[in-house]
Amino acid sequence: MSVHRSRKPEPTGLCIETRTEPTGMAENTLVRLMQWNLHDIIRLYIDQMEGCAYRMKANVIRYVITCLMLLAMAFLISSPALAETEFTHSFEGPDAAEAPLVPLTLEAAEVQPLDLDHLVKGKQLKLEHLNADNTEYSDSSIHAVVTHDVVQFKDKKGKQKLNCYIVRVTIADPTQLRSAMSYDDYDNTKRVKAAEMAKAANAVAAVNGDFFKYFHDSGYIVRQGTFYRDKSNGQRDVLLIDSNGDFHVVYRADSDSIQKAVDALPEGVTLINSFNLGPVLIENGEVKDISQSAVALAKKGGDQFQYPYRMQRVAIVQLGKLQYAIVECNGKADASSGMSVQVFAEYIKDLFPDAQIAYNLDGGGSTNVIFPKNAKGKIKFERIHKNPDSREISDIIYFASTEE
């Protein structure tokens, strides 16, 4: 005779075990029940307890798994928009393979320093020092390389693919890092194409400065060792470049903090150039939180430089002793493409993890990076990337050659 077993739960959650048999066997069942001894009853009790314990244990296990999964959700499901920005590079250039890019080297050579006077320019460039692709200029005093990077990344607005240009420069003497202003005149407010200024200065590489002539009522201006004005208002980070070619930054600079920074320069070292835009993007390899920077805390409008927008951006970076980089990212004036200042800072960090100082310059339509080009046997100065909405500007930072 076969006996079918089944378990049925009680409303309380405890279980009882019953034995059922095919219809018509009731009599036999009664006989069998009567034959049960104490052993059978104990066995039934143990079975019940085991079943309940098993069920309770299984329930607990499932709840534990649920909790673990919820915990995993909290760690693993990050919002795509909040995901850390990852850059995928596609480099083109003489020695570019992959990020991080390495600073250029220059064979040690005795060079004749250039005079500080802003009317003194770099030495005439020579075609033989320019490579066939117009991406590298190298002589005994300067080594400059242009790298094109098609970078893919994701920011808060989604994925982007942008053209970026990186100019790495190594110079032999700090006097080769210079600035120039339109018409070489502080008081002349006329603006000039950056390429014109670069041509006049014989620049191996040039980048727009801080557009200090746009407003005459702000900023701490020193150019080529000459002090012009101190109207700093604590709303911008200031970049100071000393006579060793080293960068120093003053956050939310006012007159006192700048003076302190100047006073803190090593003995015999003087201030050569200062720039008033910013913010500081990187200091000693650490990316700055732009949401807490001078631009973010400034009054909405002019001094914010549209820092959260996607825009063209440009920065100057000190990589090491007399080693620098200019980094430019493409973009559109309508903010539909480009980088926010924060993303730009992260991009530079990705390119140069050990950057000492990276300082944001005037982006948007002011973005100009100039590199010489061989145009039918003549040196021509052109913007590396031709932003369609580029404007004329008032000053450049440039690197000059000292080789006669």
Place this chain on the structure above:
Amino acid sequence: MQLQPYGVWLAAASLIGILLFAVQSGKQGFKKETVSWMAVTAIPLSVLFSRLLYCLCRLPWFLEQGPVWFFHFTDGGFMMFGAFAGILLSAWLTAKITGQSFARMLDALSVPALVTYGVGRIADLIAGQGYGWPIDDWFSVDAFDPEEYTGMSFFHLEDASFFEGLPFSVEDAYYGNYRWAVALFIGAAALVFAFVLWRMRTRRDGSRAIMTTAVLCALTVLMESMRQDDLMRWGVVRVSQILSAVVLAALLVICQLRMQRPVKKSVIIVEWISLLLSMGLVMVAEFMLEKKIVFLDFVPMDGCYLLMIIACVWLVLSVRTAWKKQDA
């Protein structure tokens, strides 16, 4: 590895849903192990299915990235309808394992699922998503001033600052303006409907779940059209709206199949025509919003949304007619 605010929010929303289901399950006399089975299956299935649907909707991109991208949860996103499919499967599995009614289980799940959705949707704001038009587009343009009129709004407010903050709007950091907090509206609407549903008298098994899904679909159609963030589109059409239409059509079929009394063919045809017309009206409203219908360009945004609301109510009513009959 660090805690992700988005993930924490979603986990919290899921936990609330599980607790609510435990309460519902107790009230409706489900077996004790029901809650644990439901929880342990619903979480992975809803995550995986929502990701799967997202990958399917972006199939070319998915194929380009390779299958491993499926598990890159930080890249791309998830689709709500996939999560609902996961929960549906989980409910079916739980019903089978515990030997209980699938339809009853879906009914018990309705309120918890809506609450989870309502709370979870707000996480979009953490992600910088789920926002709509700038509030200026609605209030600071005078529709009756011919010089200012841009066909955007009937309303004009000199000062819209009252609306510049939660719960009405969120600040768009990119442009410094204020945009409607649509994710919050969706969440609030889902919670309100969850409350209504909770108070609704019990009907035939499965009815509550059908009505929940219908309202949710109509809500999605309306609210998705308000969103202006990085939501998934096929051309100009929002994917969620298409999925909503498909689900609504499926609901109508289910309702018609569940009818206990024979119904005339003409009635069935009328129900389908009604559903299709309401969907058509949604499309018209959507194209009007996108300014794709040139001769209707003059209709302000408010007018387009009014039309959209009418169309969405009609969508629900189309299903509701059949829904009521299957209950009779």
